Amino acid sequence: MARIAPSVAAVRNAVRAALRSEARAGSGSLITPAGAEPAGGAVSAGRLVLVACSGGADSLALAAATAFVAPRLGLRAGLVTVDHGLQDGSAARAAAVAEWARSAGLDPVEVAPVDVSGRPGGPEAAAREARYEALSAAAERNGASAVLLGHTRDDQAETVLLALARGAGPRGLAGMPYRRGRLLRPLLDVSRDDTRKACAALGLAAWADPHNTDPAYARSRVRADALPALIAALGPGVVANLARTAALTAADAAYLDQVAAEALDACRSAAGLSVAGLAGLPPAIRSRVLHAWARELGAPGAALSHRHVVALDALVTGWHGQGPAALPGGIVVGRRAGHLARGEL
Incomplete structure (x- = not known):
C-alpha cells in the first residue's frame, strides 16, 4: 500500500472529523466542535455538503480531501467556485476549477458569478459579502447541509492580529468560528504549509x-510582514498560539453571549x-x-x-439629561421615564 503523505493525511483527518459529525448530525445547523461526535443517531446517507473552492491551495486541498472522505461517510459532496470578476481570466479560471471538480467525482459542481460593484465597504468586504451570498444561495438551491470553507490555522492567526490592531473585544479576538449556520471550517487546525504540500x-x-x-490590503501586509516578524522574534509557535487564543476566547464569548441573551429578555419593558x-x-x-438590542432595532x-454601544451605555450609567444616542441606520435611542426607547429623528 502506497504511503500517504503526512500533509494529505492531515487535511483528510481534519475533513473526516468535521464530516463525521456532519453525517451523524440530525440538523445541518447543528454546531459541533471539531472532532466531536453527537451522541446516538445513525449516519444519514446521501446528505450533501458543498466545498467553496477558489482554486487556491487551501480550498483545493480541502476539495480533494472532501471528495475522498465524504463518500466513505455516506455523504455526497459537491463544489461551488465563485467568480468575482475582479481579475482578467477569472471566468476561465473558475471554469477550470469546475472541470477539475467534476473529474474528481464532486457533484453537483457550480460556477457562481457575482457582481461586487456598488456594495458598501472596501473591495475586500464587498467581495466577501458577495461570495457568502452566492454560497448561501447555492446551498439553498441544492439542499446542502453545510458549505466547507478552506480557512487554515494561519488565516485564523492573521484574523486575530487584525482584530488586535482594530482594538476589537472578545468577539473579534475569537476569530473565525469553526461553524456558523451552514458555514463549516474544517481546516482551522491545519497549517497553510500542509495544504500547499498536500496539493503538491x-x-x-x-x-x-x-x-x-497585494500590499494594498491589510491582511496581505499582515501575512507578508507582521506575522513573519512575530515568528522571527517569538518562534514558530506564534501561529498556533494565536489560533488557540481565538478558540479559547470563542468559548468564553459564547458563554457570555448566552448569559447576555437571558439578561436582554429580563430587561425588556413595554417601552x-x-x-x-x-x-x-x-x-x-x-x-x-x-x-x-441595537441589532434588533x-x-x-x-x-x-x-462607540455606539458606549453611547447607549452612557444613557444608563452616565445619565445627566443628555439627548438620544444615534445608531447606524438612522436609529436614535433616548432615555425616558426610566427606560431606553427608540425615538424619532
Missing part, C-alpha cells in the same frame, strides 16, 4: 491569488429596556445586551461599533 503530493496545480500578496435592569448588570454583560452589524 496529489499533483494539483493550485492558483496563487495576486490579491494575497424598550428597563434602565434599572440594565444598571444592575456587569459591564461585560450590559455591553452585549445593548449591542444585541435594525442597526446594521457591519456599521455598529464600540
Whole structure:
C-alpha cells in the first residue's frame, strides 16, 4: 500500500472529523466542535455538503480531501467556485476549477458569478459579502447541509492580529468560528504549509491569488510582514498560539453571549429596556445586551461599533439629561421615564 503523505493525511483527518459529525448530525445547523461526535443517531446517507473552492491551495486541498472522505461517510459532496470578476481570466479560471471538480467525482459542481460593484465597504468586504451570498444561495438551491470553507490555522492567526490592531473585544479576538449556520471550517487546525504540500503530493496545480500578496490590503501586509516578524522574534509557535487564543476566547464569548441573551429578555419593558435592569448588570454583560438590542432595532452589524454601544451605555450609567444616542441606520435611542426607547429623528 502506497504511503500517504503526512500533509494529505492531515487535511483528510481534519475533513473526516468535521464530516463525521456532519453525517451523524440530525440538523445541518447543528454546531459541533471539531472532532466531536453527537451522541446516538445513525449516519444519514446521501446528505450533501458543498466545498467553496477558489482554486487556491487551501480550498483545493480541502476539495480533494472532501471528495475522498465524504463518500466513505455516506455523504455526497459537491463544489461551488465563485467568480468575482475582479481579475482578467477569472471566468476561465473558475471554469477550470469546475472541470477539475467534476473529474474528481464532486457533484453537483457550480460556477457562481457575482457582481461586487456598488456594495458598501472596501473591495475586500464587498467581495466577501458577495461570495457568502452566492454560497448561501447555492446551498439553498441544492439542499446542502453545510458549505466547507478552506480557512487554515494561519488565516485564523492573521484574523486575530487584525482584530488586535482594530482594538476589537472578545468577539473579534475569537476569530473565525469553526461553524456558523451552514458555514463549516474544517481546516482551522491545519497549517497553510500542509495544504500547499498536500496539493503538491496529489499533483494539483493550485492558483496563487495576486490579491494575497497585494500590499494594498491589510491582511496581505499582515501575512507578508507582521506575522513573519512575530515568528522571527517569538518562534514558530506564534501561529498556533494565536489560533488557540481565538478558540479559547470563542468559548468564553459564547458563554457570555448566552448569559447576555437571558439578561436582554429580563430587561425588556413595554417601552424598550428597563434602565434599572440594565444598571444592575456587569459591564461585560450590559455591553452585549445593548449591542444585541441595537441589532434588533435594525442597526446594521457591519456599521455598529464600540462607540455606539458606549453611547447607549452612557444613557444608563452616565445619565445627566443628555439627548438620544444615534445608531447606524438612522436609529436614535433616548432615555425616558426610566427606560431606553427608540425615538424619532
